[in-house]
Amino acid sequence: MAVNLGGLLMKNPVTTASGTFAAGREYNDFVDVSTLGAVTTKGVSLHGWAGNDTPRIAETPSGMLNSIGLQNPGVKHLMDVDIPWLNDQGATIIVNVSGHSFDEYLAVVDELEQACVHAYEINISCPNVDAGGMTLGTDPKCVESIVKKIRDATDRPLIVKLTPNVTSITDIAKAAEAGGADAISLINTLLGMSIDAERMRPTMARVVGGLSGSCVKPVALRMVWECHQAISLPILGMGGIMNGLDAVEFILAGASAVAVGTANFVNPFATQEVIEGIADYCERHGVNDVNELIGALKC
Amino acid sequence: MPLINEQARIVENECVGPRLYLMVLESPQIAKTIKPGQFVHVRIPGMPDHILRRPFSVYAANPATNTIDILYQTVGYGTDFMTTLTPDSASLSVVEVLGPVGRCWMPPEHVKRALLVGGGVGAAPLYMLAEQLVKAQVHTDVVLGAQTEQALVCRGRYEVLLSSHEADVVAPLCSTDDGSYGRAGFATSLVAEALESAAQAARPYDYVAVCGPEPLMRAVAELCAGANVYCEVSMERRMACGIGACLSCVVETTDGKLRACVDGPVFDATKVVW
Ligand SMILES: Cc1cc2nc3c(=O)[nH]c(=O)nc-3n(C[C@H](O)[C@H](O)[C@H](O)COP(=O)(O)OP(=O)(O)OC[C@H]3O[C@@H](n4cnc5c(N)ncnc54)[C@H](O)[C@@H]3O)c2cc1C
Ligand SMILES: Cc1cc2nc3c(=O)[nH]c(=O)nc-3n(C[C@H](O)[C@H](O)[C@H](O)COP(=O)(O)O)c2cc1C
Ligand code: FES
Numbered sequence: 001m002a003v004n005l006g007g008l009l010m011k012n013p014v015t016t017a018s019g020t021f022a023a024g025r026e027y028n029d030f031v032d033v034s035t036l037g038a039v040t041t042k043g044v045s046l047h048g049w050a051g052n053d054t055p056r057i058a059e060t061p062s063g064m065l066n067s068i069g070l071q072n073p074g075v076k077h078l079m080d081v082d083i084p085w086l087n088d089q090g091a092t093i094i095v096n097v098s099g100h101s102f103d104e105y106l107a108v109v110d111e112l113e114q115a116c117v118h119a120y121e122i123n124i125s126c127p128n129v130d131a132g133g134m135t136l137g138t139d140p141k142c143v144e145s146i147v148k149k150i151r152d153a154t155d156r157p158l159i160v161k162l163t164p165n166v167t168s169i170t171d172i173a174k175a176a177e178a179g180g181a182d183a184i185s186l187i188n189t190l191l192g193m194s195i196d197a198e199r200m201r202p203t204m205a206r207v208v209g210g211l212s213g214s215c216v217k218p219v220a221l222r223m224v225w226e227c228h229q230a231i232s233l234p235i236l237g238m239g240g241i242m243n244g245l246d247a248v249e250f251i252l253a254g255a256s257a258v259a260v261g262t263a264n265f266v267n268p269f270a271t272q273e274v275i276e277g278i279a280d281y282c283e284r285h286g287v288n289d290v291n292e293l294i295g296a297l298k299c
Numbered sequence: 300m301p302l303i304n305e306q307a308r309i310v311e312n313e314c315v316g317p318r319l320y321l322m323v324l325e326s327p328q329i330a331k332t333i334k335p336g337q338f339v340h341v342r343i344p345g346m347p348d349h350i351l352r353r354p355f356s357v358y359a360a361n362p363a364t365n366t367i368d369i370l371y372q373t374v375g376y377g378t379d380f381m382t383t384l385t386p387d388s389a390s391l392s393v394v395e396v397l398g399p400v401g402r403c404w405m406p407p408e409h410v411k412r413a414l415l416v417g418g419g420v421g422a423a424p425l426y427m428l429a430e431q432l433v434k435a436q437v438h439t440d441v442v443l444g445a446q447t448e449q450a451l452v453c454r455g456r457y458e459v460l461l462s463s464h465e466a467d468v469v470a471p472l473c474s475t476d477d478g479s480y481g482r483a484g485f486a487t488s489l490v491a492e493a494l495e496s497a498a499q500a501a502r503p504y505d506y507v508a509v510c511g512p513e514p515l516m517r518a519v520a521e522l523c524a525g526a527n528v529y530c531e532v533s534m535e536r537r538m539a540c541g542i543g544a545c546l547s548c549v550v551e552t553t554d555g556k557l558r559a560c561v562d563g564p565v566f567d568a569t570k571v572v573w
Contacts, residue, residue, distance in 0.1 A: 030304065054549060062348050
């Protein structure tokens with residue numbers, strides 16, 4: 001079941017989607033984090049962000065919207081509290097990094113270089129001053145430039161997490177590859193909104209938010225498949241994975257590893273069940289090594 | 300206390316008032332461990348397109364019968380759908396409950412006199428606290444508010460409980476919005492009078508617990524701040540994970556944005572930024 005995600009060795013292909021599993025401790029009664037391929041932690045910024053007003057979520061058909069606003073207590077807290085705990089548990093750690101400017105991303109990575117973590121996942125879906133306040137991840141030039149800067153700052157596996165809210169996902173994937181990324185991950189949430197017609201009001205305080213859960217899976221699969229064909233980097237696939245079979249679909253489309261997000265809210269054992277489901281699929285199909293399935297879609 | 304995710308058989312699911320239902324669940328581990336004010340995060344079967352769990356406070360727990368009671372009001376798709384679940388259905392007679400979650404009510408250690416204020420369905424999460432206080436022989440008064448007399452569904456249980464306590468037998472003080480039972484209007488005026496008369500009788504309250512609509516909780520919190528009485532409130536927020544991981548459910552407090560699911564739902568009222 002072991003896979004290699006751009007230099008990050010994972011004992012199985014399953015990690016958690018950033019922001020849905022905190023740093024794992026909250027799920028400790030259900031999931032032994034050392035059994036996961038990796039734990040991807042909640043997006044972290046330099047000094048911490050307060051996040052958005054509530055209501056921050058809305059349920060939508062087969063999914064949900066969120067506008068948490070990347071609330072986090074800052075990188076120091078992560079290094080003092082969460083990373084030591086994850087180290088004690090024997091977890092493989094991917095830290096998801098956010099920033100409002102190029103300098104902030106670099107400052108966070110710089111701090112983390114002193115911590116025992118195994119890879120970085122750079123969330124380029126944040127609004128960014130160096131991208132004129134736009135989401136960094138929608139402009140190939142900005143993407144290449146921030147990835148290059150971070151590449152120069154670390155030798156650790158560098159995963160770039162793409163936003164699906166773009167016209168051409170492959171252009172962004174190519175920019176990440178050109179910047180020196182070791183892997184890409186996708187998809188982050190799809191921008192959406194929800195309305196309470198009776199009250200004539202938006203359902204969430206921020207009006208718009210990011211869509212996740214089963215309803216996004218077809219979009220996510222399509223994007224993983226397109227990127228797999230367009231670039232040669234390994235892919236961490238996510239978006240609506242609720243069970244082992246969903247995960248296998250992503251692997252067939254070209255993902256080397258997968259992340260489980262919203263499913264954790266429905267079923268706290270979801271990550272474990274996805275691992276078991278992949279193993280079960282391999283057994284049923286006489287597959288000895290899960291790596292044989294990566295991109296094995298027969299078109 | 301470790302969190303448990305239990306398959307709970309529905310023992311009973313009855314309409315008990317206008318849009319109000321009582322669901323009794325066989326949930327042995329949670330029945331044994333739940334504390335007053337904590338809640339369970341419920342996955343309702345048969346509505347797979349509605350993926351999120353729903354949080355419900357535990358109204359009563361009975362370790363002898365391994366059951367917990369949930370009093371719920373129908374306000375949307377999930378709670379409407381819940382009314383269709385029955386103990387005799389083959390596929391829809393088991394719900395998945397995750398719990399016990401959250402910070403429980405925490406009366407001060409040597410509390411002498413407590414006032415519990417429940418607005419609408421908010422009367423339910425206070426009942427186990429009332430049991431705990433009565434058992435500890437704390438003089439406990441209860442104010443219940445609802446829209447109509449029929450909606451005062453918890454009154455009976457509180458009456459039985461309060462009359463089991465030998466000293467001052469006091470039935471719950473009630474208010475209804477339409478005046479059909481007790482004081483006409485909101486429960487706040489009853490609370491103001493109770494605080495005042497207790498202080499005048501030199502037997503002041505040293506603890507007030509309130510659960511109900513946010514304007515009621517805020518008004519009571521302000522009365523308590525004015526009377527210098529320690530007050531706790533139980534906050535409601537939309538929840539995804541229900542166990543502290545996703546930050547969906549935050550409450551603005553003087554200590555920053557805290558999670559209603561695990562840092563609450565019960566908060567020191569002076570910490571809440573309304
Ligand atoms: C800690 C806590 C304890 C609660 N205890 C009780 C109780 O004992 N009895 C009772 O009747 N109700 C209780 N509630 C409120 C109850 O959770 C909601 O009424 C219920 O989730 C509504 O679901 P729905 O599908 O009918 O509504 P919909 O509007 O269809 O729900 C859509 C989404 O919004 C969420 N939501 C809607 N209203 C609320 C609300 N008021 N609070 C939190 N989430 C909401 C739902 O969970 C769901 O995710 C409690 C809420 C919390 C946070
Ligand atoms: C509540 C919530 C919080 C999230 N927070 C982050 C975050 O901090 N950083 C990030 O890169 N993605 C974040 N995401 C996006 C997820 O990691 C994931 O990309 C997305 O939800 C799609 O996967 P899913 O359908 O399995 O949830 C968040 C998603 C949710 C639902
Ligand atoms: S509901 Fe996820 S943190 Fe409270």
